[in-house]
Amino acid sequence: MKIIVCRDKAEMSAVAASMVEAQVKEKPDCVLGLATGSTPEGMYALLCEKYAAGALDFSKVKTFNLDEYYPIKKDNDQSYAYFMNKHLFSHINVPAENIHIPNGECADPAEEGPAYDALVAAAGGVDLQILGIGRNGHIAFNEPDEALIMGTHLTSLTESTIEANSRFFASSDDVPRHALTMGIGTIMTAKKIIMMANGADKKEALSYLFNDKLTAAVPASLLKLHPDVTVICDEAACPDSAR
């Protein structure tokens, strides 16, 4: 587990954007795994700037997002499809057919999950996966539970995640109770993973990447089994055990 401790969120965003830039330059037809949430917003803004400055070309890149609320319409301004369009896709030249996000409008979530994993596999797997972390240690929407699920699947959100994400909705009643999410197994097939975290409320969850425990109660702890994870965090989120 590598860790890069940054002064603040701006520096965290810049370091992460540079790693994505390096990946796209090294392999122009790479597969990027993308995350939503407030954490990666600054990184996306920097990637848009680099593209506008002519420094990056996304024309051969494929993308797979981690998760999406269910059910939700793509044009709902709280859907992750809307978020990605607003913060990244509408500003860069990634072809629409290369963009993949679990379909929050699908009729049968039981079919959507395996079909999504098959698309990831057919693309050759994710080269670089961006992850955030929930305050309770969730990754994508793999919530703390007795058992974690390998593949992309429909899941129920915990009360703590509904409460945390309600800041984006008119009220917590408006937060969808379910989501489609890549499973831990899907995430672990990525060749390289970047975990971004900022703010003191992420410190405890992040500490589980730097202790000796593997537990389904903190899904992010499973990332310790992956051979190439880089944590990029700010000072406030940096666990004492990682210093």
Ligand code: GLP
């Ligand atoms: C959401 C997403 C995660 C994200 C996390 C943290 O529920 N499903 O992919 O990493 O919560 O969000 P934020 O970056 O806003 O703190």
